[in-house]
Amino acid sequence: MQLKSDHIPRATIQRLAVYVQVLESLLQAGQDVISSEGLAQACGVNSSQIRKDLAYFGEFGVRGVGYRVADLLASIKKSLGIDRTWNVALVGVGNLGRALLRHGIFRRRGFILVGAFDCDPFKIGEEIAGLEVVCSRRLKEKVAELGIEIGIITTPPERAQRAANYLVEAGVKGIVNFAPARIEVPDTVAVEYVDFVHHLFSVAFSITLGEAKAQP
Missing domain, CATH: 3.40.50.720 (NAD(P)-binding Rossmann-like Domain)
Known part of the structure; x- marks a missing residue:
């Protein structure tokens, strides 16, 4: 995940933490792919907010397919610095x-x-x-x-x-x-x-x- 801006809203960081929890649950449930609408509903936000939050770090998702759960989870964890202890x-x-x-x-x-x-x-x-x-x-x-x-x-x-x-x-x-x-x-x-x-x-x-x- 490539950081595109040094000025990321605090609320975005807080939502990213929620995305991590939801994506981890999806991964544990065996779900490989999820649409932006599906992820938004699971996280309690709208899909445009998800896309806006992720846009601070790069381009994600496949048009017509959605997000690959494992890849998106790994990218967000890396961006938050929680891919290590x-x-x-x-x-x-x-x-x-x-x-x-x-x-x-x-x-x-x-x-x-x-x-x-x-x-x-x-x-x-x-x-x-x-x-x-x-x-x-x-x-x-x-x-x-x-x-x-x-x-x-x-x-x-x-x-x-x-x-x-x-x-x-x-x-x-x-x-x-x-x-x-x-x-x-x-x-x-x-x-x-x-x-x-x-x-x-x-x-x-x-x-x-x-x-x-x-x-x-």
Whole structure:
């Protein structure tokens, strides 16, 4: 897949992740080819949106036939950088951190949790999902030793910036922040925020809007 533009909308990247999930399911079901209309319906978008999203990376599909599922899946995974494994560190071994460490989805998707870190002396040395919890101050040492490129922050909000600082100083290239706090990092470090409350706001708004439209 050849990248045709450096300016790809965030929404497109998010939809590509959905396309991957759908294509993987189709492949597992033994489907070799799918039309743009069929793929669009399975992904919950229209076919023109699929074609527009894929056009950022090149030309795909065969007129009158559709997309070859395996080829399209491989191309999208390569474009997203998920055609290889990534070593990941988690900082903040509270309830959420423990749940993520024990969740098998990351490994299945190629994101290998290889380090667990916390500054709480009562947690350091504990073993969770086969990983020993290490002091956050040792992040730089461990990032180099384990080849860690991505960090996940699951600390309380007041400790998120300190966790980010440790990760940046250690040389990680990207951070996924589950803590309900904004963090400051250099422009060279990619950051994604996962805030469950924002999703609840969105759902609440959709319900409220639907109820308002239903009012006579």
